[in-house]
Amino acid sequence: MRKIIIGVMGPGDRTTASDLAYAYELGQLIAQQGWVLLTGGRNVGVMDAASKGAKEANGLTIGILPKNDRNSISEGVDIAIFTDMGNARNNINVLSSDIVIVCGMSTGTASEVALALRSNKKVILLNNTEESKAFFTSLSKDNVFIVTNPREAILTAKEIGDFA
Amino acid sequence: MRKIIIGVMGPGDRTTASDLAYAYELGQLIAQQGWVLLTGGRNVGVMDAASKGAKEANGLTIGILPKNDRNSISEGVDIAIFTDMGNARNNINVLSSDIVIVCGMSTGTASEVALALRSNKKVILLNNTEESKAFFTSLSKDNVFIVTNPREAILTAKEIGDFA
Amino acid sequence: MRKIIIGVMGPGDRTTASDLAYAYELGQLIAQQGWVLLTGGRNVGVMDAASKGAKEANGLTIGILPKNDRNSISEGVDIAIFTDMGNARNNINVLSSDIVIVCGMSTGTASEVALALRSNKKVILLNNTEESKAFFTSLSKDNVFIVTNPREAILTAKEIGDFA
Amino acid sequence: MRKIIIGVMGPGDRTTASDLAYAYELGQLIAQQGWVLLTGGRNVGVMDAASKGAKEANGLTIGILPKNDRNSISEGVDIAIFTDMGNARNNINVLSSDIVIVCGMSTGTASEVALALRSNKKVILLNNTEESKAFFTSLSKDNVFIVTNPREAILTAKEIGDFA
Numbered sequence: 001m002r003k004i005i006i007g008v009m010g011p012g013d014r015t016t017a018s019d020l021a022y023a024y025e026l027g028q029l030i031a032q033q034g035w036v037l038l039t040g041g042r043n044v045g046v047m048d049a050a051s052k053g054a055k056e057a058n059g060l061t062i063g064i065l066p067k068n069d070r071n072s073i074s075e076g077v078d079i080a081i082f083t084d085m086g087n088a089r090n091n092i093n094v095l096s097s098d099i100v101i102v103c104g105m106s107t108g109t110a111s112e113v114a115l116a117l118r119s120n121k122k123v124i125l126l127n128n129t130e131e132s133k134a135f136f137t138s139l140s141k142d143n144v145f146i147v148t149n150p151r152e153a154i155l156t157a158k159e160i161g162d163f164a
Numbered sequence: 165m166r167k168i169i170i171g172v173m174g175p176g177d178r179t180t181a182s183d184l185a186y187a188y189e190l191g192q193l194i195a196q197q198g199w200v201l202l203t204g205g206r207n208v209g210v211m212d213a214a215s216k217g218a219k220e221a222n223g224l225t226i227g228i229l230p231k232n233d234r235n236s237i238s239e240g241v242d243i244a245i246f247t248d249m250g251n252a253r254n255n256i257n258v259l260s261s262d263i264v265i266v267c268g269m270s271t272g273t274a275s276e277v278a279l280a281l282r283s284n285k286k287v288i289l290l291n292n293t294e295e296s297k298a299f300f301t302s303l304s305k306d307n308v309f310i311v312t313n314p315r316e317a318i319l320t321a322k323e324i325g326d327f328a
Numbered sequence: 329m330r331k332i333i334i335g336v337m338g339p340g341d342r343t344t345a346s347d348l349a350y351a352y353e354l355g356q357l358i359a360q361q362g363w364v365l366l367t368g369g370r371n372v373g374v375m376d377a378a379s380k381g382a383k384e385a386n387g388l389t390i391g392i393l394p395k396n397d398r399n400s401i402s403e404g405v406d407i408a409i410f411t412d413m414g415n416a417r418n419n420i421n422v423l424s425s426d427i428v429i430v431c432g433m434s435t436g437t438a439s440e441v442a443l444a445l446r447s448n449k450k451v452i453l454l455n456n457t458e459e460s461k462a463f464f465t466s467l468s469k470d471n472v473f474i475v476t477n478p479r480e481a482i483l484t485a486k487e488i489g490d491f492a
Numbered sequence: 493m494r495k496i497i498i499g500v501m502g503p504g505d506r507t508t509a510s511d512l513a514y515a516y517e518l519g520q521l522i523a524q525q526g527w528v529l530l531t532g533g534r535n536v537g538v539m540d541a542a543s544k545g546a547k548e549a550n551g552l553t554i555g556i557l558p559k560n561d562r563n564s565i566s567e568g569v570d571i572a573i574f575t576d577m578g579n580a581r582n583n584i585n586v587l588s589s590d591i592v593i594v595c596g597m598s599t600g601t602a603s604e605v606a607l608a609l610r611s612n613k614k615v616i617l618l619n620n621t622e623e624s625k626a627f628f629t630s631l632s633k634d635n636v637f638i639v640t641n642p643r644e645a646i647l648t649a650k651e652i653g654d655f656a
Contacts, residue, residue: 002401002408036407060388062407068423068447068578073330079364079390080330081409082423085577086560087282088255095396095410107282107303114275118251119396135299139271166565166572200571224552226571232414232587232611237494243528243554244494245573246587249413250396259560259574283560415610416583435631439606446579446599463627467599 004163005062006030007038007097009113010046010127011106019046019104022127024053025150026101027076031059033154038097040089041065041081043074046103051076064093091115099124099157105132117143122160124153168327169226170194171202171261173277174210175270183210183268186291188217189314190265191240195223197318202261204253205229205245207238210267215240228257255279263288263321269296281307286324288317332491333390334358335366335425337441338374339434347374347432350455352381353478354429355404359387361482366425368417369393369409371402374431379404392421419443427452427485433460445471450488452481496655497554498522499530499589501605502538503598511538511596514619516545517642518593519568523551525646530589532581533557533573535566538595543568556585583607591616591649597624609635614652616645 008026010019027050030037037054039047041063051061051074063077068084083089087108094100094116101124102113110132116123117140124145125133136144145160147153172190174183191214194201201218203211205227215225215238227241232248247253251272258264258280265288266277274296280287281304288309289297300308309324311317336354338347355378358365365382367375369391379389379402391405396412411417415436422428422444429452430441438460444451445468452473453461464472473488475481500518502511519542522529529546531539533555543553543566555569560576575581579600586592586608593616594605602624608615609632616637617625628636637652639645 001403001406002398003406005407060407062409064409070330075329078329078331079333079388079407080424081390081392081420083420083577084423085252085420085580086255087279088249088252088577090255090279091250091252092409092411092413095412096408105303107278110299110303111275111278111282114271114278115251115254118271118275129302131295131299131302135274135295138293138295139269139274165567165570166562167570169571224571226573228573234494239493242493242495243497243552243571244588245554245556245584247413247584248587249411249416249584252413256573256575256577259576260572413580414583415607416577416580418583418607419578419580433631435606435610438627438631439603439610442599442603442606443579443582446603457630459623459627459630463602463623466621466623467597467602 003036004098005036005038005096006157007093007100008046008050008103009040009093009100009109010103011109012042012045012047014106015045015104019127020049022150023049023103026050026103026153027053027059028057029150029154030054031057036060036062038062038064038093040093041074041077042072048074048076064089087111094121095119099161101126101153101157103127105129124156126150126153167200168262169200169202169260170321171257171264172210172214172267173204173257173264173273174267175273176206176209176211178270179209179268183291184213186314187213187267190214190267190317191217191223192221193314193318194218195221200224200226202226202228202257204257205238205241206236212238212240228253251275258285259283263325265290265317265321267291269293288320290314290317331364332426333364333366333424334485335421335428336374336378336431337368337421337428337437338431339437340370340373340375342434343373343432347455348377350478351377351431354378354431354481355381355387356385357478357482358382359385364388364390366390366392366421368421369402369405370400376402376404392417415439422449423447427489429454429481429485431455433457452484454478454481495528496590497528497530497588498649499585499592500538500542500595501532501585501592501601502595503601504534504537504539506598507537507596511619512541514642515541515595518542518595518645519545519551520549521642521646522546523549528552528554530554530556530585532585533566533569534564540566540568556581579603586613587611591653593618593645593649595619597621616648618642618645
């Protein structure tokens with residue numbers, strides 16, 4: 001039986017300290033729920049922090065990597081999926097996540113939010129700018145949820161998720 | 165020798181009348197410059213209007229289709245590329261365009277702008293909301309250009325394009 | 329730390345009884361080694377049988393699905409990755425497998441063997457025709473291994489695998 | 493109105509002299525029919541030779557490139573499509589071709605033949621080994637056509653093509 005997968009997406013570089021701290025805590029909390037964590041899998045930024053947080057809490061972690069390169073995988077990733085399709089893999093990230101939690105913002109992350117909304121996925125925005133919150137809410141009133149800390153993100157995920 | 169390709173991206177459905185009129189004119193003007201037009205290739209919305217505009221001006225048109233379906237191609241498309249990779253094809257759209265001109269906004273279009281900026285492509289925004297202009301400018305000061313009509317889009321493309 | 333992933337690939341339809349029996353046994357044996365099983369994830373043919381075999385032996389199973397469709401997943405799949413990229417996902421299947429074991433043959437399976445060899449992956453052929461064995465050996469003497477039963481496939485995987 | 497596209501696929505490296513001579517002639521003959529040529533777009537092997545042949549005969553040429561790299565495009569390519577998806581782009585090559593003509597054989601080419609047959613495309617094999625002809629015929633009696641020179645390939649394409 002398919003396990004519940006929660007995606008955590010955010011910047012790989014130019015992350016803020018709070019992006020990384022929140023991502024680590026998100027990873028922990030997701031693991032504590034018994035959910036599988038999915039990220040972009042690289043050994044940088046939000047994906048790395050979330051994966052390490054989930055492992056600290058004994059979770060299972062999936063990394064969907066943009067290249068076919070075994071040297072850029074986060075140590076926190078259990079299952080590495082090598083796509084070799086660059087940023088087009090962002091669509092796989094969001095399609096494979098039951099819910100997408102976004103922590104911070106960047107051009108790559110913005111593509112993930114947009115692709116998620118394009119496929120009617122629910123997206124939870126944490127640590128986002130006013131511009132980002134205003135824009136994505138204008139694109140989709142119904143599928144964008146704004147939270148202020150990782151615990152609220154998890155509570156929101158449980159509320160909006162279609163987890164039997 | 166590789167020809168210059170200009171991408172026109174915009175909503176497939178829920179387009180406004182001005183989105184469609186501008187897209188048609190963009191197609192015409194791109195063809196008149198001797199540039200090749202690239203769109204998402206379907207027979208709806210901005211991609212359809214731009215392709216028909218380019219054909220009216222005897223241009224060459226490429227459509228990068230999301231599915232492997234010969235019944236949803238715009239009549240204005242000369243060269244249909246069938247990707248069968250859904251919205252992940254949006255990355256191909258922007259990588260294959262020397263410059264991306266965006267006309268209107270939607271979730272799919274937002275993913276194209278974000279993916280273009282992720283790969284350091286220059287993006288010209290036409291007929292966009294304040295939220296969209298503010299957000300994408302916040303993501304990339306240097307690669308986002310805002311214009312108010314199709315002629316200005318073409319002038320901007322010529323100015324910023326790296327066309328020998 | 330990344331886990332070892334063994335891919336089992338084979339026909340989805342027009343399978344023989346021995347294809348299915350071997351696939352089930354391969355799934356069991358892979359799980360017993362502590363390896364993760366990766367398949368194409370659908371609820372048919374070799375991918376379904378291998379996934380169910382691995383679950384029977386308490387293994388962990390990944391399915392890389394061609395569409396974004398939650399109704400066609402094998403019951404034996406724990407982690408469903410939705411690519412929505414049709415048969416192009418076959419490249420992800422092989423890139424993400426440390427070793428590819430092929431059980432039976434079809435057009436889709438042939439593409440996986442060819443893509444695996446293209447990326448210098450080692451491929452173990454089980455239950456293949458003379459034409460298949462002759463062709464793939466002619467393409468790559470060094471990376472094609474021919475076995476006659478599932479136990480031999482596992483022994484070969486252990487011998488040729490680069491598992492520390 | 494969509495133009496007819498004929499794909500020519502074959503090895504990028506380790507080509508034989510006859511692979512290259514046949515590929516060049518195929519490009520010329522395809523252009524003379526008024527068909528568009530589609531190849532893998534790189535500046536090596538069969539794709540390069542076919543593209544140059546088509547340009548010598550004033551044809552239109554498309555190259556579907558595996559990377560996002562402007563330095564590896566064949567001089568014979570008019571329209572460069574940058575997929576940045578590695579060998580997964582082979583599926584786009586075959587889906588976008590009305591008929592696939594294969595000239596020579598390699599692991600990448602084998603994946604294209606298999607993916608073409610997987611999607612019920614007709615494939616014409618030129619300059620192939622006995623192993624290749626035997627294997628692909630065993631996979632699909634109805635969609636594999638074996639020819640002995642470029643002119644026969646074109647005659648066969650006209651006969652089996654669904655070109656109104």
